[in-house]
Amino acid sequence: MAGERAAFLTQMVEVLTSTVSFGERLNNMVHLLARNLKVDLALYFGLDKARETLLLNVSSQGPVPPRLRLEFPLGQGLVGETARTRKSTIVHRQQPGVSAANAALEKLAPAYQTLAAFPVADDNFLYGVLILADRAERSLTAAERQGVQLTCLMLAAALRQAIVQEEAKKRIAELSVLFEVGKALTSTVELDELLERIVSTTAKVITARGAALHIINAVTGELRVSSRYGQISMECPALPQIPPSGAATEPPYYEGESTDAAGHTHYCLAVPLTFKGQLTGTLGVYDKFNPNGEYLPFDPENRQLLFTMAGVIVNAIENALTYQQVEDLAEKNERMVRNLTALQEISQVMLTSVQEERLQEIILQGLTQEHGLGFDRAVVLIVDEATQTLIGAKGACRSAATRDLPNLKALQVPPPEMIPVTDWEIPLRVDQGPLALAVLRKSPYHHHQTVKEPGLPPALEGKYAAQEFFVVPLVVKDRATGVILVDNQASGRPLEPERLHTLQMFATQAALVLENAHLYSTIETNNRELLLIRERMLESDRLAALSSLASGMAHEIRNPLVSIGGFARRIAKLVEPNSPLRGYVEVIQEEVTRLEKLLREILDFSGENLSYYGDHELAKLIEDTLILVQRDLDANKIKVAREFAQMPRLHCDDRQMKQVFYNLFQNAIQAMPHGGTLSIRTFPVERADGLYAAASIADTGSGIPMEVLHNIFNPFFSTKDYGTGLGLAIAQRIISRHYGQIEVNNEIGKGVTFIVTLPVAKYCLVKDVGQGAVPASVLRVPKGGR
Amino acid sequence: MKKILVADDEMSIRLLYSEELKEEGYEVYQAANGREALDIVDKIPLDLVILDIKMPEMDGIEALRQIKEKRPDLPVILSTAYGEYKKDFATWASDEYLVKSSDLEDLKAVVKRYLKE
Structure with missing residues (x-):
């Protein structure tokens, strides 16, 4: 007996250590046991831990057809009970409850009388349950029982080894995938390229038709980047708000399934990518396929792998994103420097x-x-x-x-x-x-x-x-x-x-x-104005000195002149009309009159006359003055051409203004002794400091000789052997008192044009260089001043 | 016959004015300064006064003020070689302001206007 047992054990060890696949070994061990114990049937039920179910894996009668793959939940029937208690049991059909509890086993062992159950476990784990069935009512000897228990231990060892092996294989596969991924990730820091590699590697290691990656800005919800590879059969969510389809303890993931028009079922699996920053996204794979090209659903292992990859990828992507940001910043900086350089250069030119x-x-x-x-x-x-x-x-x-x-x-x-x-x-x-x-x-x-x-x-x-x-x-x-x-x-x-x-x-x-x-x-501008004002003031000082001298003299002369002239008139009345004395007296009278006129002009010039300011039309002033010179115009056969523009009224002393025009007309008339045209034109002038009214008086005389032109406004200057030489000086003085200007355009042989420009008070800011003749209330800030 | 006083420090002017005015049929009195003029105003019921302004002792402006105090109704014509006294508003109390001229027609016209009854 001992020899038999030793042979059995030797056989068992041989099977256990054989190089065939694990499944084959399991099969052989179960067969060997059945043969050795001479039982009709030996069955091995493996424990599915997750489902707490025992599933028939091996039968000593050969491969188990799918319909006979029995299942016993933990604690149910002899199988379940043995798994729970981890104790070996032998039961017989006639024992109460046995038949009912193990009815399912009838399918494999139709007429069993004896059932023996042994737990397959080591010190730590239960791997499954071994069932021996026999049509005879029998028991097991202690040696047989010991043999079975030994076999069970060996089975457990084989199973553990298989699991370890399986896990090692998985680890190796995973590691090689990670190695692949790592290789892809470290090959570049260019974001686009990196993402491409990630999706292609992902698809490759999972043997999927396609893969996609989305990263969105978690704050704004905008899609930051996305990359796709291969065939994308459906949309999987870009956001990792995926309904948890696994156990509560697992991180969330997404599984999708859809059927296309041709009736093919497509699968998709996506796991979240979570960055510590503000980015978030998903990594998804599409349509796993087997070597025959058939699409397969993704299994938990794939999921696990995808999770692992996601963890590795996240860091690489984050690095790349940071790198990209740094590059962007650097580029921005460079642009800024360029801009600043340009700005600086322009500033220098400015x-x-x-x-x-x-x-x-x-x-x-x-x-x-x-x-x-x-x-x-x-x-x-x-x-x-x-x-x-x-x-x-x-x-x-x-x-x-x-x-x-x-x-x-x-x-x-x-x-x-x-x-x-x-x-x-x-x-x-x-x-x-x-x-x-x-x-x-x-x-x-x-x-x-x-x-x-x-x-x-x-x-x-x-x-x-x-x-x-x-x-x-x-x-x-x-x-x-x-x-x-x-x-x-x-x-x-x-x-x-x-x-x-x-x-x-x-x-x-x-x-x-x-x-x-x-x-x-x-x-x-202010400087220029100041210079101008200074010039004007100097001139007015000169004129003032001159005029005070003139007026002092004039007064002294006036009284005797009145007497001389007055008595001459009296004499004239008494002298016989035909007496030669009459002529003499008339000479006295005329000369006195001329002197008196001269006096009046000098005194006018010295400013003794009162001003009568009012609002007057320039054209009307000119027309009124023309009447005074009409006789002289007619005498010299001078035509008058008028061209008057519509203009606002001037604030001026009309008598003085008429004096100005009178003097100018007189000059013009004297310049045209043999006839000609006196052209009078009025027009508005817009200047920086406001609106001016201008009048031009042009004659068709011979012009003013160049050598005397600069003198014409000087008092007592005259080219004529009559007159006081004050005409233009007076005109200029009156005009400057009105804050206007007089200019002369002289064309030798063609004539002289005088242009009088006077401010239209209501539209001008006139600088008060002399007496303030313009009421302040009508002054306005002129247009264009800033 | 209307009585006119001519006050002027220039004798020739007084003479000229008197002659001309007498010819027009007025009775003419003469004074060489403001003080003399005032004396005559006090003594004689004058109808009109012609006053020079620049005179020694008392000028025409002061004389004018005092004449108008005594006899506000008496017309006073200022006749002067100076135009600028027009600006002195003390002269505004006068009834007329004429600048002297050898042609006396203006003066005579003004006198006639005041004395026409």
Whole structure:
């Protein structure tokens, strides 16, 4: 007996250590046992831990057809009970309850009388249950029982080894996959390439037709990146909010299934990718296939693998994303440096001029040149404070000629093509579109068609067609002095938001230099005005000194003249009409009259006369004066040509003004002793400081000799052997008292034109250089002053 | 016969005016300064005074003020070589302001206007 047992054990060990597959070994061991114990049937039930079920794996009668794959839940029947108690039992059919509890076994062992059950377990685990069935009612000897138990232990060892082997195999497979993945991940830091590798490797290791990866910004919900490989048969969610289809303890995943038109079933499996930052996403695989090309559902192992891969991938992707961000930042930095360099260069060029016009040109060049800010088109508009209007100053578009100039020295060359913008006038009101708003709010504006925001002001509709443009205000000391308008309409390049930033920096610089230039020109104008005023004052001082001398003398002369003339008249009355004395007396009378007239003129000139200011029409003053000289005009056969424009009334002393015209007419008449034309024209003149009324008096005489021209306004200067030589001096004095000017255009041989220009008080800011004759209440700030 | 006073420090002027005015049928008195003029105003019921302004002792402006105090109804014509006194509003109390001229027609016309009854 002992020899038999030893032979059995030897056989068993041989089977156990044989090199056949694990399943084969299991089979052989069960067969060997059945044969050795001479039982009709030996069955091995394996434990499915997850389902707590015992499943028939091996029968000593050969392969088990699917319909006979018996199952016993833990604790049910002899099989279940043995698994639960882990104790070997022998039962017989006639024992109560045995037949009912093990009815299922009838299918394999139809007429069993004896059933023996042994747990297959080692010290730690239960692997399954071994059942021996026999048609005879029998028992097992102690030696037999011991043999079976030994076999069971061997079975357990074999099973454990198989499990360990299986796990090792899985680990190796997993490791090799991870190695693959790792290789893919470390091969590049370029995000796109990396993602491509990830999806292709994923598909490959899972033997799937396709794979896809989505990463979204968890905060905004925007799709950040996505990559696809192979055939994607359906959409799997990009967000890892996947209904948990596994056990609660497992991380969530998604399993999808769909059938296409041809009746093929497609599968998809996706696991979440979770980054520690703000990104999230999914990694999905589609349609696992076997070597025959059939689609298979994904199993838990695939799932596990996908999870593992996801864990590894996440870090690589995060690295790549960070790398990409750093690269973006670096690029942005570089662009910024480029911009700043351009800005600095433009600023330097801007410092080369203080002329507003030139500066505007430089600004436009800086805005439109490739090496400047490179916009296609740019316009500078300036605020007119007086009228509260934004007025086009200068506009330019990029010219092809200057496009490829090597550096900003190009700014010194002629400017790009200018756009006419001086007729752009936009009232500064909130309903006047983005340009007015930029000034009023002192903030930049990015216009694009997609945003239905305030469009162009009515003043620009049609003139300015751009889908997208920037407007930035020119702000100095918290005051918007204008705006810069730029676009890329010609090339259609988009306007990136950071360019607006650069443009703002540029605008700050531009506003400053423009303001400086403006201040400079204001100072220049003021200087010029001061010089002019000083000149006038000097002149009026000279005239004042002269006139006080003249008036002192005149008075001393007047009294004796009155007596001489008066008595001469008396004598004339007494002298006989035919007496030669009469002639003498008349000479005295005439000479006295002439002297008295001279006196009057001198005294008028010295300013003794009172002023009578009122509002008068220039044309009327001229007409009234013409009447006084009509006789002289007729005598010299002089025609009068009139051309009077409609103008506001002048605030002036009408008598003095008539004196001016009288003197000018007299000069003209004397210049045309043999006839000619006296042309009189009135017209308005717009000047920086307001509205002026002008009158030109032109004769067709021979002109004023060049050598005396500079003297004509000097008192007591005369080319004539009659008159006082005060005519033009008086005229000039009266006009300057009215804050006007008198100019002379002299053409030798053609004639002389005097132009009298007088401020229309209500529209002028007249500088008070002499007596303040103009009431302050009618003064207004003139147009155009800033 | 209407009585006219001519006050002027220049004798020749007084003479000229007197002669001319007498010819027009007026009775003419003469004074060489403001003080003399006032004396005559006190003594004689004058109908009109012609006053020079620049005179020694008392000028025409002071004389004018005092005459108008005594006899506000008495017309006073200022006759002077100076136009600028027009700006002195003390002269505004006069009834007329004439700048002297060898042609006396203006003066005579004004006198006639005041004395026409």
